[in-house]
Amino acid sequence: MRKLCKRRFKRFGDGAEFRPGAYAEACSKISIGDRVVVRPGSFFFADPTKDGGEIFIADDVLLGPCVHLYTNNHKFSDPRTPIIEQGYPQATILDSIYIERGAWIGANVVILPGVTIGSNSVVGAGSVVTRSVPPSVVVVGNPARIIKYLD
Numbered sequence: 001m002r003k004l005c006k007r008r009f010k011r012f013g014d015g016a017e018f019r020p021g022a023y024a025e026a027c028s029k030i031s032i033g034d035r036v037v038v039r040p041g042s043f044f045f046a047d048p049t050k051d052g053g054e055i056f057i058a059d060d061v062l063l064g065p066c067v068h069l070y071t072n073n074h075k076f077s078d079p080r081t082p083i084i085e086q087g088y089p090q091a092t093i094l095d096s097i098y099i100e101r102g103a104w105i106g107a108n109v110v111i112l113p114g115v116t117i118g119s120n121s122v123v124g125a126g127s128v129v130t131r132s133v134p135p136s137v138v139v140v141g142n143p144a145r146i147i148k149y150l151d
Contacts, residue, residue: 005032013059026052033059033101041066047088053095053113061099064107064125071095071113100135120150 005012008027012018013034021040024030029046032038036057042065047053053071057063072095075086095113099105103117106125117123118135128142138148 010054029054031056033057033061035059036061036063038063039065039067043068045070045072047072047091047095049091051093052091053093053097055097057099058101058103058119060102062104064105064109066108067105068110069097070111071097073113122150 001018002012005016005018009030009032010028011031013032013036015035016032017037019038019040022038022042024044026046026048030044031054036059042063044055046055055069055071072088072091074083075089076083078086091113097111097113098116100117100119102120104122105117106123106127108126109123109129111117111129115129116132117129118133118137120136121133122138123129123133123144124138124140127140127144129139130143133139133144136150137146138150139146
């Protein structure tokens with residue numbers, strides 16, 4: 001597993017694991033830090049286009065199962081055309097996702113394009129993160145909101 005991940009991902013840190021049942025799109029645009037475990041049911045969607053968003057997970061990040069990270073979305077601007085036929089908007093590096101050192105992402109969390117999760121922050125299980133999260137806070141809900149500041 002480690003040899004394959006080191007070859008496929010942009011970075012795959014020491015002590016990192018990508019468990020069976022996890023899935024990643026555009027692995028060459030995903031960086032996984034030291035001591036990060038990607039649990040079953042997780043899905044990481046880095047944008048496969050040249051200038052599209054990447055995913056950066058720093059060292060010592062805790063990820064629950066079924067965490068989904070998306071750096072792009074479907075177009076849906078034309079109500080007369082089925083969404084499946086509208087394709088994707090042009091993603092940019094601004095759509096990248098950053099999870100900073102020591103963050104904890106609970107089970108079944110969805111993180112959308114352009115979001116940064118600050119260091120040592122906690123994202124509660126089942127949350128949908130639509131905006132960046134500062135360091136050392138707890139966020140929960142859909143959309144995720146700060147409920148506690150960690151001292």
